[in-house]
Amino acid sequence: MKNYKIFAINPGSTSTKVALFEGDEKLFSKTVDHDAAELDKFAEISQQLPYRMAIIDEELGKSGISLKGVDAFVGQGGGLVGIEGGTYPVNDILHEHARTCFTVRHPATLGAQIARKYSQIYGGGAYVVNPPDVDEFSDLARVTGLKGVYRESRIHGLNQKEIGIRYAAIQGKKYEDMNLIICHAGGGLSVTAHKQGKMVDSNDIANGDGPMAPTRCGTIPVKEIVKMCFAGNLSEKEIRGKITQNGGWVDHLGTSDARVILDEIERGDFYSKLIFDATIYQVAKYIGSCAVVLKGNIDAIILTGGISNSKYFADEITKYVSFLAPVAVMAGEFEMEAMAAGVIRVLEGEEEPKEYTGIPIWSGFDS
Numbered sequence: 001m002k003n004y005k006i007f008a009i010n011p012g013s014t015s016t017k018v019a020l021f022e023g024d025e026k027l028f029s030k031t032v033d034h035d036a037a038e039l040d041k042f043a044e045i046s047q048q049l050p051y052r053m054a055i056i057d058e059e060l061g062k063s064g065i066s067l068k069g070v071d072a073f074v075g076q077g078g079g080l081v082g083i084e085g086g087t088y089p090v091n092d093i094l095h096e097h098a099r100t101c102f103t104v105r106h107p108a109t110l111g112a113q114i115a116r117k118y119s120q121i122y123g124g125g126a127y128v129v130n131p132p133d134v135d136e137f138s139d140l141a142r143v144t145g146l147k148g149v150y151r152e153s154r155i156h157g158l159n160q161k162e163i164g165i166r167y168a169a170i171q172g173k174k175y176e177d178m179n180l181i182i183c184h185a186g187g188g189l190s191v192t193a194h195k196q197g198k199m200v201d202s203n204d205i206a207n208g209d210g211p212m213a214p215t216r217c218g219t220i221p222v223k224e225i226v227k228m229c230f231a232g233n234l235s236e237k238e239i240r241g242k243i244t245q246n247g248g249w250v251d252h253l254g255t256s257d258a259r260v261i262l263d264e265i266e267r268g269d270f271y272s273k274l275i276f277d278a279t280i281y282q283v284a285k286y287i288g289s290c291a292v293v294l295k296g297n298i299d300a301i302i303l304t305g306g307i308s309n310s311k312y313f314a315d316e317i318t319k320y321v322s323f324l325a326p327v328a329v330m331a332g333e334f335e336m337e338a339m340a341a342g343v344i345r346v347l348e349g350e351e352e353p354k355e356y357t358g359i360p361i362w363s364g365f366d367s
Contacts, residue, residue: 067122076158077133168175189279214248
């Protein structure tokens, strides 16, 4: 088998992670920081592309890294309609949906654009792998108590799928043959039921659903949000911020850093322990709900993401849920590796590439 060279790009709010792989080996990895003031000068996210690429190229040059001979470029996706999980070549409509932030306005949409631009310069293909737009929900998971309001699939799909594939390989099995509950604990918290290779139910990490997270409020009684909206002392932007940007730990404790909170707990701070323990409690409750979705047929519960590096976090959750299934800790994030691995599976013929049509996999129920 050829050791394919893959260059992965993962844009964030004020940085872009890049990595060069040759087969399974990571040859180069860098988090390229961007000046927030400079980014604010661009009216549209897509307009940041030349600025970000120039800084990436500068960092590559400093490290003596050339992109000549790279077989494929892969970017974090976003802005797309709901799609099946898999690896997608960046065709014209996918690129246009990313460029226009068709479904969501987020820097991740730059991933597909940068990948395509590099492929035009250096050759090789351009891809996205299991972008945040992956939608594999069951019909029952979509329904809410209000007609016309449906739950949507917004999950850490890239890392979750990779963790599922890796865990299955360790067990000598295929991801598609297992039932797993995977909890990604990072800046957001997603707890997902994986049924034979499909993410059939999860919490919405973007819209205030699920456990409290470092920067997100999680599920809150709806009436309280309504009261907040009509109190008149907060703008819509400020309320949205409380839900997705400065809620959760930031609102309670003034920090999103688990290490800082754990240090405060060590010093005996009651309120820090209360909020951290409440997060653990809520995560465990959502794991329990996923167990119901899978009807108790669970091969494993897996904890991943940066916060899972905390032994306290992992041990306490295990105490709550180990009666359901074995608990495995695969801490950290493997998004760069996941993007490279997805493309390599396609290039080696292990997996068929998917075609992005721009038609959502689900568009409502007939009433």
